[in-house]
Amino acid sequence: MPTQTKIKAFDLRELKVSCGSCSLSHLCLPHGLNSKELETLDESIQHKPSVEKGQALFHAGESLKSVHAIRSGSFKTVVLTNSGSEQITGFYLPGELIGLDGLGESKHRCTAVALESSTTCALDLDDLEKLCCSLGGLRRQFLHLIGHEINHDHEILLALGQMKGEERLAAFLLSLSRRLEMRGFSPIDFHLSMPRHDIANYLGLAVETLSRMFSRMQEEQIIHTNRRHVRILNMAALCTLAQAEPRSLDTRQG
Amino acid sequence: MPTQTKIKAFDLRELKVSCGSCSLSHLCLPHGLNSKELETLDESIQHKPSVEKGQALFHAGESLKSVHAIRSGSFKTVVLTNSGSEQITGFYLPGELIGLDGLGESKHRCTAVALESSTTCALDLDDLEKLCCSLGGLRRQFLHLIGHEINHDHEILLALGQMKGEERLAAFLLSLSRRLEMRGFSPIDFHLSMPRHDIANYLGLAVETLSRMFSRMQEEQIIHTNRRHVRILNMAALCTLAQAEPRSLDTRQG
DNA sequence: CGGCTTTTTGAACCCCATCAATATCCGTGG
DNA sequence: CCACGGATATTGATGGGGTTCAAAAAGCCG
Structure with a gap:
């Protein structure tokens, strides 16, 4: 100090x-x-x-x-x-x-x-x-x-208005993954700089619910997570959950 | 045609x-x-x-x-x-x-x-x-x-992330009221150009839930409503519900 | 009037919030 | 080095707000 x-x-x-x-x-x-x-x-x-x-x-x-x-x-x-x-x-x-x-x-x-x-x-x-x-x-x-x-x-808005808890988390992780990749970091293995509390608030969920979603997605072998560290094990499943096109949350072909 | x-x-x-x-x-x-x-x-x-x-x-x-x-x-x-x-x-x-x-x-x-x-x-x-x-x-x-x-x-985002159904509707009506007033229309007596279905979608609720919210606010003497016509009976209560300052959803003193 | 959409109301279920408790991590100091 | 306290995270149990299924009521328009 x-x-x-x-x-x-x-x-x-x-x-x-x-x-x-x-x-x-x-x-x-x-x-x-x-x-x-x-x-x-x-x-x-x-x-x-x-x-x-x-x-x-x-x-x-x-x-x-x-x-x-x-x-x-x-x-x-x-x-x-x-x-x-x-x-x-x-x-x-x-x-x-x-x-x-x-x-x-x-x-x-x-x-x-x-x-x-x-x-x-x-x-x-x-x-x-x-x-x-x-x-x-x-x-x-x-x-x-x-x-x-x-x-x-x-x-x-779409996530909060239409998606269930697990889908929201999937969309969040996917968005983060994509943005980290653009910055030269690994898109499947990264560190969350924010606490659960903040992610929960952002996604319109209770902290406890969010934690359960993390646990459930781990059980489903979609991600591996230890506190702030996240590894994506099944990207396809994550995309499906997030209702996104494979490997991208918001990029559209045109 | x-x-x-x-x-x-x-x-x-x-x-x-x-x-x-x-x-x-x-x-x-x-x-x-x-x-x-x-x-x-x-x-x-x-x-x-x-x-x-x-x-x-x-x-x-x-x-x-x-x-x-x-x-x-x-x-x-x-x-x-x-x-x-x-x-x-x-x-x-x-x-x-x-x-x-x-x-x-x-x-x-x-x-x-x-x-x-x-x-x-x-x-x-x-x-x-x-x-x-x-x-x-x-x-x-x-x-x-x-x-x-x-x-x-x-x-x-704030509404979808933090508010209950009735609060969301209150915030919606209040926002509309303010915007209509700016355009020279009555802020307490107006016509909704959108169906319930659209309002519900916008507010992240089921149509049925939204309809119940309308009914409840009518019971509570906060609004009078007949289909697309809305009259605000208790503006103060509406503001309280919407967690807004009296007579404004988003204008801040400064 | 008849067919359509829109809106309202009812009943059962479910996801998620809430309350409560435990577990894990981390920094600080003994 | 370990003990301790606080913040962070996970897990369990319970209840409520909202969704869903179902159906009736009310407006709209031919």
Whole structure:
């Protein structure tokens, strides 16, 4: 704890990396930009110090100055009712944009909490808007990322509205698998950065029910799981459960 | 039916109205633009013939050429699983933008079906992008409407994940009430353009359950309802049920 | 009126929430 | 090194909200 501030100061220098050298550029805003355009984008990006596990990147109600691209780690976004109950609206992995929900009222509507020690890049919204005008590729990619956010929400809507507990978990694991694979990780053997409680909330289930679903899918030899570690044993069965096409939750042929 | 084509041809001329004279301009994309800017926007807008009840404005899988602003009537958007079950992701009223979910892959991911005879304005996406560069107000409004779409999705997520049946219905009616009021209609006495079946699907309930919720809220003197007609008798109680602040589902003080 | 869709109501069952208890992991300190 | 406490996760038992099956009632339109 006491040494943390020193480490942070060090990191701040270390983190002065560019979009061009970032391993996530193909997923993030830089996608499709040439090296000159990347330089322009770089100038508007602010590399933030790490957010520690459990800390908030931003809170609901705060005015929206910038959107954040995740560089490492992971986040959850939470909205809450006046009665105090909360709903997790998404989990965010490196390369994904967080804070888009604030565009409506120029004010964050959810709170973003780090699931582990994480780093982000902040993109000033005014700068981003201006850049979008001069860089068509950036504009298109920004809109694509917005579209993905909406699509993702619709997928969960479908899960919450139509699926049974086990199917929801299957869809969740499949979505995670696919996204991890895009980031160069194993799609069949991975670590969950969030506790059961968060997954349950996200999927609209009680923790106990979720735990039973994990156990049942283990009995059915679909997955092997030990706490936060997950290995997918039968991908086909998982897809069937999730009512998805083999090896993909949301990619459609066209 | 046979006379329809003639009527359509007539309507096409009739519908050549401008954003400036549109009663929805304060809610729609024109919001915040001056008269000169409105003219520019008008040139990119295509007034479409009416879509009849049950007809689709666009289908899932079609490539995304434009987004649509609703001018009159109402729509539902539906996503579907491979197993055939479908989930309604939203109901759209005049002044609202439909088709934003397609931004992700430049392809519609949902099907938009008219709930009644409706008219729309089509905005070519390429034109809209270009206009957003020159018209800062338009750009901001476009982003706001996108933000509203995301916020709305998160509200339903909260409803599906946290609320009981009766609470979901309360939240739904309250959201509708507020949106109708913004369009100059009575917020406590209105007509539902969608059947029970659609509301039930949207709220993740069985039709029978939804019908019981309607009946129960009538017994509780919170609403009076006769089929598609709804009158709100006890707004405070409705807000309490929906876990919302009095007279608003999603507006926050700040 | 007759056939259709839409809506409501009834009864039985089931999935899941809830309450309760145990088990496992992890960090801290003895 | 092990003991201890707290957070996390699993498992069991019970009950309730909602689905499902079934059917009647009410509107719509020919």
